[in-house]
Amino acid sequence: MLNSRRKRIGKIRNKQTGIAASSFAVLAIGGMAAGPGTALAQTPSPLGEWQYSAGVPLQKMWQPTIPDWQLRVGAATSFQPRYEGSDRYHVMAGPSLDVRYKDLFFFSSGEGLGVNFAQGENWRASLAAVYDLGRRGHDDPQELNGLGNINPAPGLKLSSEYVVSKDFPLVLRADVRRYFGGSNGWIGDFGAYMPMPGSSKKFFWFAGPSVTLADSTYMNSWFGVNQNQAAHSQYPQYHASAGFKSVGFGISAVWLFDKHWFATADGAFQQLVGSAGNSPITHRKANGVADVSINYRF
Numbered sequence: 607m608l609n610s611r612r613k614r615i616g617k618i619r620n621k622q623t624g625i626a627a628s629s630f631a632v633l634a635i636g637g638m639a640a641g642p643g644t645a646l647a648q649t650p651s652p653l654g655e656w657q658y659s660a661g662v663p664l665q666k667m668w669q670p671t672i673p674d675w676q677l678r679v680g681a682a683t684s685f686q687p688r689y690e691g692s693d694r695y696h697v698m699a700g701p702s703l704d705v706r707y708k709d710l711f712f713f714s715s716g717e718g719l720g721v722n723f724a725q726g727e728n729w730r731a732s733l734a735a736v737y738d739l740g741r742r743g744h745d746d747p748q749e750l751n752g753l754g755n756i757n758p759a760p761g762l763k764l765s766s767e768y769v770v771s772k773d774f775p776l777v778l779r780a781d782v783r784r785y786f787g788g789s790n791g792w793i794g795d796f797g798a799y800m801p802m803p804g805s806s807k808k809f810f811w812f813a814g815p816s817v818t819l820a821d822s823t824y825m826n827s828w829f830g831v832n833q834n835q836a837a838h839s840q841y842p843q844y845h846a847s848a849g850f851k852s853v854g855f856g857i858s859a860v861w862l863f864d865k866h867w868f869a870t871a872d873g874a875f876q877q878l879v880g881s882a883g884n885s886p887i888t889h890r891k892a893n894g895v896a897d898v899s900i901n902y903r904f
Contacts, residue, residue: 731765
């Protein structure tokens with residue numbers, strides 16, 4: 607009796623997963639598998655790194671022949687902290703862009719300019735040029751006065767994604783980024799997400815957790831207070847060590863209006879931990895972000 611009940615529960619769970627996967631297939635076949643491209647996506651925010659490319663590695667599992675060109679453009683707005691660890695929020699806006707060629711080259715407001723240099727049916731590895739807008743004192747004069755600016759800087763991102771199976775489309779993702787200038791450090795993410803039940807031909811959503819680590823150079827740029835900064839600000843001197851920076855959870859959703867127009871929405875929660883959470887600059891360890899975009903798919 608117990609075994610038969612477990613089998614029924616297993617069948618129900620497999621059916622729910624299958625519904626979500628089938629719904630995603632509709633989006634993939636429509637050529638819209640690229641995830642939300644958020645406004646100024648490379649600026650640090652509680653948004654999970656996986657959310658910038660949600661769905662991309664799943665596309666070819668249901669669409670073996672991918673169009674040579676996939677292009678979408680739009681406008682996005684984001685409600686996020688003035689800086690990581692801030693207790694005040696502001697609204698940012700910018701373009702949403704995603705261009706892909708033969709599942710090889712991509713140019714995205716979220717993923718950067720890059721190439722999938724190695725890939726299989728259920729995995730890919732990519733290298734991309736990315737950017738970081740940094741942090742300016744006038745982002746929050748009340749809290750950042752005397753700390754100086756973290757200048758905008760280019761960077762390189764190495765990332766990989768793996769899909770467990772078509773029947774269980776859990777995506778595992780890892781990436782590492784190195785910025786040259788600005789924070790001038792290393793930062794990496796581990797995340798996982800999958801399509802959720804309740805999706806349909808017009809609506810689809812993903813959800814999953816993430817964890818972020820960084821080296822001491824990056825951590826001190828964003829959360830440390832050196833001797834000069836301590837002398838010109840309200841904060842005591844503080845050294846931020848390497849290690850875990852944050853843990854988080856995110857949700858990304860897509861609404862299809864017709865063949866060309868669609869909207870995306872993202873929400874994420876982030877908890878700063880370790881040296882980042884204990885920094886005197888951090889006024890709130892728990893931060894959230896919400897953004898929406900309207901897009902046109904060619």
